[in-house]
Amino acid sequence: MVALRSNRLWELRWSEVAALDRNSTLVIQPTGAVEQHGHHLPLDTDIHDATEIAYRLAKRANAADIGTVLVAPPVWWGTSPHHLAYPGTISLRMETLSDLLVDIVASLWRHGFYRVMFLNGHGGNAGVLAATALRISEEVGISPAVASYWTLIPDVLREIGESESGGMGHACEMETSLQLHLRRDGVDMGQVVADMPRKLTSYSHIDFRSPGPVMIPWDFARDSRTGTMGDPTTATEAKGKRIADASVDRIFDLIRELMALSEDDLRAGRTRAGTG
Numbered sequence: 001m002v003a004l005r006s007n008r009l010w011e012l013r014w015s016e017v018a019a020l021d022r023n024s025t026l027v028i029q030p031t032g033a034v035e036q037h038g039h040h041l042p043l044d045t046d047i048h049d050a051t052e053i054a055y056r057l058a059k060r061a062n063a064a065d066i067g068t069v070l071v072a073p074p075v076w077w078g079t080s081p082h083h084l085a086y087p088g089t090i091s092l093r094m095e096t097l098s099d100l101l102v103d104i105v106a107s108l109w110r111h112g113f114y115r116v117m118f119l120n121g122h123g124g125n126a127g128v129l130a131a132t133a134l135r136i137s138e139e140v141g142i143s144p145a146v147a148s149y150w151t152l153i154p155d156v157l158r159e160i161g162e163s164e165s166g167g168m169g170h171a172c173e174m175e176t177s178l179q180l181h182l183r184r185d186g187v188d189m190g191q192v193v194a195d196m197p198r199k200l201t202s203y204s205h206i207d208f209r210s211p212g213p214v215m216i217p218w219d220f221a222r223d224s225r226t227g228t229m230g231d232p233t234t235a236t237e238a239k240g241k242r243i244a245d246a247s248v249d250r251i252f253d254l255i256r257e258l259m260a261l262s263e264d265d266l267r268a269g270r271t272r273a274g275t276g
Contacts, residue, residue: 007058009070017111024067026115026258027108028054029101029144031129033078033122036086036220038171038228039191041179043088047076049175050121052182053149056248057119057255064252067259072108075100078122085221097125098132106140114266115258116144119251123148123170127215137268145258150174150208152250153243157209160239163231166196169206170220172230174243181240192235195228206230 006012009027032047042048054071061069080091092100105116118129129146137143150157157174161167168174179187197206205212206229220227 004062004068007055007062007068007070010073012070020068020070022112022114023263024259025070025113026061026067026117026255027070027072027113028057029072029104029116029118030054030074031078031101031118031120031122031125032074032076033080033083033091033124034076035078035080035083035089035091035122036171036227037175038195038226038232039193040188040228040232041171041176042186044076045171045175045179046078046122047074048121048182049178050074050119050149053121053244053247053251054119056244057251060248060252061255066256069255072104075104078125079128080122080124082124082218083220083227085219086227094128097128098135101129101132102135102139105136105142105144109140109142114142114263115261116142117255117258118144118146120146120148141268143266143268145254147251147254149247149251150243152254153246154209156242156246160242161209162234163194164196165210166199166205166207166229167194167231167234168208169197169229170224171228172208172232173234173239174208174230176232176235177237177240178243179240180235180237181244184237192232193226193228194231194233195224195226196231197223197229 030050032050034043037045051074058069077092083089133144133146163173200216203214204216
């Protein structure tokens with residue numbers, strides 16, 4: 001295995017990338033958003049969370065000698081039209097984000113990389129990422145994994161959660177705790193207020209611990225007074241550490257399994273049609 005100066009793809013030279021074993025290299029593509037997060041969190045909360053978790057995963061995976069894990073340049077912007085009433089939010093159209101990710105993966109595949117994972121930090125991206133993974137399978141010919149960090153740790157979120165149902169929605173107990181752990185100086189706890197989401201129906205509910213089964217698009221100008229949905233007053237740095245550690249543990253297990261798959265496992269069937 002090649003010893004790398006950095007596990008951040010953009011810091012490497014092309015000759016260093018060329019020397020990598022394609023069969024034992026996985027590329028993590030962080031995705032997130034630049035959008036309002038209430039009065040107390042930075043605009044880049046979602047992409048910062050995803051990228052920091054990706055860095056920790058790459059460091060751990062490379063130290064464990066299970067292969068080479070690289071972090072691709074983060075895609076800062078996501079689909080955030082439901083936040084556009086708040087200044088500072090930058091939202092991509094769904095087709096723009098999807099096209100961008102398809103082009104990134106197609107570029108990686110052109111140079112032989114076929115193990116790719118989207119590590120997502122923004123709930124509004126989830127549907128687009130799932131659809132984009134299907135596009136990549138059809139148009140590029142490989143199957144990327146898609147993971148939003150919180151979807152792998154609902155048990156941990158339920159264990160640490162002190163807020164009532166709805167308290168982990170946006171700029172909430174979960175996201176504020178994670179930011180307190182990752183960069184305490186960026187959080188203004190003096191501006192924290194609880195702003196609980198209303199249930200549009202009994203089947204539609206926003207909470208990372210137990211989301212409702214029915215999705216109805218949110219409009220934060222309509223559905224929130226402050227840009228927050230949830231109860232960040234219950235956030236702590238200790239909770240944030242548990243969230244980060246659990247996310248890294250679970251996604252590391254996923255990476256182990258992805259590394260064990262063969263190229264044929266990750267190649268889309270269309271590319272093998274007619275080969276016998």
